[in-house]
Amino acid sequence: MASSINNRKPSEIFKAQAQLYKHMYAHIDSMSLKWSIEMNIPNIIHNHGKPISLSNLVSILQIPSSKIDNVQRLMRYLAHNGIFEIIKNQKLENEEEEEAYALTVVSELLVKGTELCLAPMVECALDPTFSSSFHKFKKWIYEEDLTLFGVNLGSDFWEFLNENPKYNTMFNDAMASDSKMINLALKDCDFVFEGLESIVDVGGGNGTTAKIICDKFPKLKCVVFDRPKVVENLSENDNLTYVGGDMFTSIPKADAVLLKWILHDWTDKDCIRILKKCKEAVTSDGKRGKVIVIDMVINEKKEDNQLTEIKLLMNVSISCLNGKERTEKEWKKLFIEAGFQDYKISPCTELLSLIEIFP
Template structure:
């Protein structure tokens, strides 16, 4: 049976009479084209961040024309406005920038709620994380996902097959990648730590000593100590990581291996650590954390995603996307459901747990010995 498409049909722009079956087929084709080309959003926004387009507009405090933006590009001996115009067209389509006509007919580009998160000259930004996630060292392992599906990871992760080293080994071997990795962790630490401090309320009040396991160069812990200066804090990570850590008031940097032992404290804090590791690795880490805290009053504070594959919350799709990144980067690393977390705590001697939602991608997961 043939039907005439209504003007409200997604395929109504196509001329002629189309059956319901033909419309379904056409829409399915469009969906695959969309997924096939969605990577262009990533490389376009990466170029925008590298060129500091949002920062240029922000510096002037008003929408700018293309020529004004081009005039302010740094290290651009012969810029091509026509190429930038094509990128900006996509960015306007994706609502990264606004576009409005001026009195003289020029298109003026302004900031949106999204572009304010890719400013590089501001403290609260996702720009460093965006550059990390779109770096070739991060992206190229995805070409090997089919191999680990066929073979498993007994002969190495997709990251190892691509680079000959695992991800955390690579940070110690490639200074530029290490810098990008640390900057990405610092920027997300600021964002997540603000949400943790606001959402955890009095959670840190009774803590006198706190160890941030896998704390990088201390960005996350510094925010906590600034809000709770009574806490005596240790930033704990691999020796080559803490070697580049800046000094912070109230924080001691300690190098070590969380699979061997964890410094003792009232509480252990881990932000986006356990999702990098397999269940077997997480059991080792959590058992070491269990040994490091007192039986009475001790706790482990985990800031990690609680995956709900069937959910429709703000961060559901992003959590699933992160799970795909972990699939290519880590041996057994994954985003976990509440049932996964519950099982881990049972295996490592934690009697109870509590999940606290915050205004960020991860949640706070408290685990208690008794």
């Protein structure tokens, strides 16, 4: 029998209700992930050396007996979403099997103290000071110039970081954790840096990416260029130096300029300004170097639907800075308007592409 709501079948309406509830409670995904990191659960399992039973886990965490069931609910949900894996432990005869939890490749990336750890990225993204901004979508939409962070924090995001050392450190640690993933990607991207004598990593933070490049190409001179408060008091060596400044004013000259996950923070107008400064830096003294962009390229026609969903989700997320994730067509438009002649896109990571731009 048809419903009175636009002649929809009850089954259609019930499915729609379930979909609405899924989105309505989607914040539980990120909050349960945050909880697991706050409780140090990935490290507890890692240090245990094998799947850990619920009883052992709650014992280590010193969980009150009244909350053990809640821990199990959270772990079951995280396991359902692929963060952990549930293993059945065979117990003694006449006793029930007890659930045990093992790490997956996802939670391995949350083990603190390991080479590839993205826990700082999660902690930064889910910090209430930043994440609460998304409650201001409606107000932000009607603001002509303010970013979503600006609406919530009361100041420009970068000014906020300059004035709040705690959050500046948190943000830089998050970016550094992500940069370590580049070490894996460079195994297939050596060709991009071959033949270069110098490179400037614009917005390079504490130099994590630059150090990886320097280790791989010891003859390459690397300059990390970022806000003065980011690069002050950082240790240099023979082929790695730090320079403070403003990328909208000028960029140190080099054979190549690297922009890793920088341009997605900015509007098209600002990106063109940045790219023009990059072009000036790589075309001085008659040289014609290149700009290397590591960023997302949305390609709904060719990529997996789930991957596109993640990119579109991050496209909404980066609106907090009035930035955007871009399609190849949108990238090409920026490059042309900034005065570049050609570009080449290569795969980098699952989410990011490597774009070489030539003057």
